[in-house]
Amino acid sequence: MEECFDLVIIGSGPAGVSAALTARHRGKSALIVTTAPEDSMLYKAEHVDNYPGLPAATGAELIDAFIGHARRSGVQIMRGRALAVADLGGVLGVSVGSDFVQGRSVVLACGLTRAKPFPGEAELLGRGVSYCATCDGMLYRGRRVAVVGLATDAPEEAEYLRSIGCEVEYFDSGRARRYAVLGEERVSGLEADGVQYPADAVFIFRSGLAPDSLLPGIAVDGGHIKVDAGMATSVPGVFAAGDVVGAPYQVAKAVGDGNIAGLSACRYVERLAAGDK
Amino acid sequence: MAVTHLTKENFDASVASGKVVVDFWATWCGPCRMQSPILDQFAAAHPEVSVCKVDVDEQPELAARFGVMNIPTLLFFVDGKLANKAVGLQSLDRLAAAMGV
Incomplete structure (x- = not known):
């Protein structure tokens, strides 16, 4: 525009x-x-x-x-x-x-x-935590990413990540309620309701x-x-x-x-x- | 000063001396496209700093070497040493503060 x-x-x-x-x-x-x-x-x-x-x-x-x-x-x-x-x-x-x-x-x-950040989210921002599929998705082509979809447009964002070649593991409120981003120097995975999923990036889509x-x-x-x-x-x-x-x-x-x-x-x-x- | 586009071949020589800002960016990233005119102004206001860009699509090795996991990421070098790093869109003031100018 x-x-x-x-x-x-x-x-x-x-x-x-x-x-x-x-x-x-x-x-x-x-x-x-x-x-x-x-x-x-x-x-x-x-x-x-x-x-x-x-x-x-x-x-x-x-x-x-x-x-x-x-x-x-x-x-x-x-x-x-x-x-x-x-x-x-x-x-x-x-x-x-x-x-x-x-x-x-x-x-x-x-x-x-009103959402509080997940444990590990702020610490790992810029080290694998992302809020922007179009910005950072391409950096994870061919790799495994976790998507936490808490907004209406989240499935579209996840579909975009899939379309460019990310291996997407999708979570929403129906699948898990409690999340934590795992990793020390960089993201190593996502914990969802106590179960750990390995991932190189965690994309979080909230409404606010x-x-x-x-x-x-x-x-x-x-x-x-x-x-x-x-x-x-x-x-x-x-x-x-x-x-x-x-x-x-x-x-x-x-x-x-x-x-x-x-x-x-x-x-x-x-x-x-x-x-x- | 004009913005220089870096490749893996000329990267080390380009950041070896003086103050250098390197912007890791890509055409498909909205905040990166907004960063560009801000960097142009920064370059005009601070001729003592050289302003460089790395297209992560064309230079994935450089992105991997510096662990760039979100874009825009800006790296600030002083005499070849990495002095500072900023992730996300940076205003003119924040660029100056990060580069110490």
Whole structure:
């Protein structure tokens, strides 16, 4: 995608969609990058009773309505896993699979993951633990890899690894519940419910990300991304909204956050444009 | 300074002296493609550091020699000695910090 968007928004929940709609109402272009919406906590909510105007809606109904509204408002939506955000020199890049998109500003509305890393996962990151099939899969062609699939798109990622010649051992919540990554200097295997499987790499696909993993060095506070009253993070041009910036983890609050983040991002883009002249 | 592409034939000579950053990358890796313009800026801002790249697809021996298991991986050499290693996309600031410039 060659186009540079005014706002690239990571996440299609209430915060992300609200930021995107705010941008569209101010004449800005907006792209939402999102993994499967059905992986979100909201999607699984049976009733959301405190969101004005839509009594007793299910989480899934709300999300479908939000995304439909975004599409009708000219927001572009891209399916994929955002892996990294970085300043490319005047524009921000967001890597998605084997490609990347560019934005003048970025809004992190990626929700919160409650998953704790597996034993050995952090220690062996970069030594055989990977979150990116398209990045690292080719390094393991012809070798045995374990895939822990905890997100809707995980089977596709595993299929990709198979297609390039990795010998894939696939695990999901139906097969095992407790995992540990094994190895000293490098990954030697995966332990799943107490059974050890030899592997040269362990690919882990979760629906959420640790809040600071997209942008190493971004200021965090108690597991949330730190923002000011305008939802600006410590990184220029990067804003955050919704659960990722803190409680209450409610749709109404996320929509409000997204609105503020969207307005701030629009102002940032306008200042950039004014500075360029 | 322009970015130099390394092979197993010219690798050792290229990192033998001075400060050298080597980026292990591949065309099919999104974060690697984002790393590229950042490295170009780093090279422009720090002419005292030579910036090199290794395509892991074309140079699997080099990737294996340095135990590159995720990309991008950046290796930082000072006078031929490996001084630092960073896995994953690195910002301009983090590149400078890792290279001590």
